[in-house]
Amino acid sequence: xxxxxxxxxxxxxxxxxxxxxxxxxxxxxxxxxxxxxxxxxxxxxxxxxxxxxxxxxxxxxxxxxxxxxxxxxxxxxxxxxxxxxxxxxxxxxxxxxxxxxxxxxxxxxxxxxxxxxxxxxxxxxxxxxxxxxxxxxxxxxxxxxxxxxxxxxxxxxxxxxxxxxxxxxxxxxxxxxxxxxxxxxxxxxxxxxxxxxxxxxxxxxxxx
Numbered sequence: 001x002x003x004x005x006x007x008x009x010x011x012x013x014x015x016x017x018x019x020x021x022x023x024x025x026x027x028x029x030x031x032x033x034x035x036x037x038x039x040x041x042x043x044x045x046x047x048x049x050x051x052x053x054x055x056x057x058x059x060x061x062x063x064x065x066x067x068x069x070x071x072x073x074x075x076x077x078x079x080x081x082x083x084x085x086x087x088x089x090x091x092x093x094x095x096x097x098x099x100x101x102x103x104x105x106x107x108x109x110x111x112x113x114x115x116x117x118x119x120x121x122x123x124x125x126x127x128x129x130x131x132x133x134x135x136x137x138x139x140x141x142x143x144x145x146x147x148x149x150x151x152x153x154x155x156x157x158x159x160x161x162x163x164x165x166x167x168x169x170x171x172x173x174x175x176x177x178x179x180x181x182x183x184x185x186x187x188x189x190x191x192x193x194x195x196x197x198x199x200x201x202x203x204x205x206x207x208x
Contacts, residue, residue, distance in 0.1 A: 021107035025115055028108070031163075036081035036111050037088055042116055044089045049109045060176070073097045123151035126170040127161050 022078060032041040053060040059080075063073060074097055081090045096102045124147055127133065133141070138155060145153040149171075 015102060017152070018107050018111065020101070021104045024096065024104065025108050025111035026103065027113055028114055029119070031088060031092075034056060035088060037086060039114060040086060041089050041092075044085050044113055045105070045109050049106055063097075063105070066100065070097055070100075071167075073102065107155075121151050122154050123149055124155045124156055125153045128158050128160050128168040128170075130159070130161050130163050130166040132159055133157060138161060141169075161194040 027040060027046075029038055032038045062068060062076060065073075070129070074094060077090065077093045077097060081093060093102070096104070113124075116122070123145065127141065138157075142155065144155045145151075187207075
């Protein structure tokens, strides 16, 4: 009986966290834009969350631990980041520390990416294919997406031999109309044809 209420509480907390993260993300990018450091700062934030935290999960726990105290966290930030990161990014971490918001670094990264893409007319296109996309397929896919959405596509690719249909394209939660669907299907069919040819070539080499 208590589970629905608990779930609702977590959902509200998550929404609230992302709203706050969006405010911090906008502040960070606004400050970075004034110094022509948007991409540099975004890369630093991405590297911290994706690379550093993955390699040193204890650092993420340390930064987000309320038990450690602001002063100790401030010293850690100055020691670890000041010699390596831009001053703007280090100061941003110190601001988050002062407001006890270092636990929001992951949602801040998500919101910062979204905001940067909007400001620069970029569209993230998540592509999963059965075989790696070669340059021609990448160019064709980018051209179709660019022509349809009038935005600059940023392909986020990964290979999964088990993907159904040979190609899966996701752009947010958008649904595609028949025109772009047909063009994507045409690209998919070429990928499948290329994959079949590669498999047959391997079989021929093995037989020989």
